[in-house]
Amino acid sequence: MLAFLQRFANAFELGTCWSCGYSKVAAASLCPYCEEALPRWYPRCCQHLSDIEQHLVAEQKPCRYWYGALRWEPQVQQLITQFKFRYKAELAPLLANQLAAHLRLCYREEPLPDCVVAVPMTQQAWRKRGFHQTALLARHVSVALELPYIAGGLRKIRAVPMQHMASKALRWENSRGSQLALQDFSGCTVAVVDDVLSTGATMMAAADALYKKGARAVDAWAVVYNQHD
Numbered sequence: 001m002l003a004f005l006q007r008f009a010n011a012f013e014l015g016t017c018w019s020c021g022y023s024k025v026a027a028a029s030l031c032p033y034c035e036e037a038l039p040r041w042y043p044r045c046c047q048h049l050s051d052i053e054q055h056l057v058a059e060q061k062p063c064r065y066w067y068g069a070l071r072w073e074p075q076v077q078q079l080i081t082q083f084k085f086r087y088k089a090e091l092a093p094l095l096a097n098q099l100a101a102h103l104r105l106c107y108r109e110e111p112l113p114d115c116v117v118a119v120p121m122t123q124q125a126w127r128k129r130g131f132h133q134t135a136l137l138a139r140h141v142s143v144a145l146e147l148p149y150i151a152g153g154l155r156k157i158r159a160v161p162m163q164h165m166a167s168k169a170l171r172w173e174n175s176r177g178s179q180l181a182l183q184d185f186s187g188c189t190v191a192v193v194d195d196v197l198s199t200g201a202t203m204m205a206a207a208d209a210l211y212k213k214g215a216r217a218v219d220a221w222a223v224v225y226n227q228h229d
């Protein structure tokens, strides 16, 4: 019934824009003005995150590429807050499409990775939130880019304290060894999807786990890159 009403609303453009509340847009989307005004990054904006030698321990290898689609500015903060903390899972396709469009630009001169995985969350956090936000994003991105999505490819084996409360050094310390890859990724290039990328500590925990299981290269993909953090 709900799906029917949604289709009906979409057909007649009876939804409201997620950002400004302007009516008459397709449901779960942005109006053309807000879509146009989204603060976007250029392709190589976060490549400097590879330069993290001081945080790496022996045998650690950084991600090959770091890509973030949107800037951490008020319009984007509002969308992410709705998505993550107000439990609006229906925002996943909107956010994932922004990332997919950015990635098409980033990889226009070379092949996309072989598969996509999501940054994992603990069972406890998952139950609390009611949905797995990075897995939802990763699924939508993999469909948009026609890549295989490896469900449950990474597992969180240790809870990490709220990262935005911790200092940078502590974030690296907390994240190290917190994730485990559950499959063999020998010879594969693997993309890891997260919602917000800041220091890169969480991504590096994912990359470590994937390199340990044979990944040839790991690429970091995030909907938002928070340059201020």
Ligand SMILES: [Zn+2]
Residues within 6 Å of the ligand: 017, 018, 019, 020, 021, 022, 030, 031, 032, 033, 034, 035
């Ligand atoms: Zn709008």
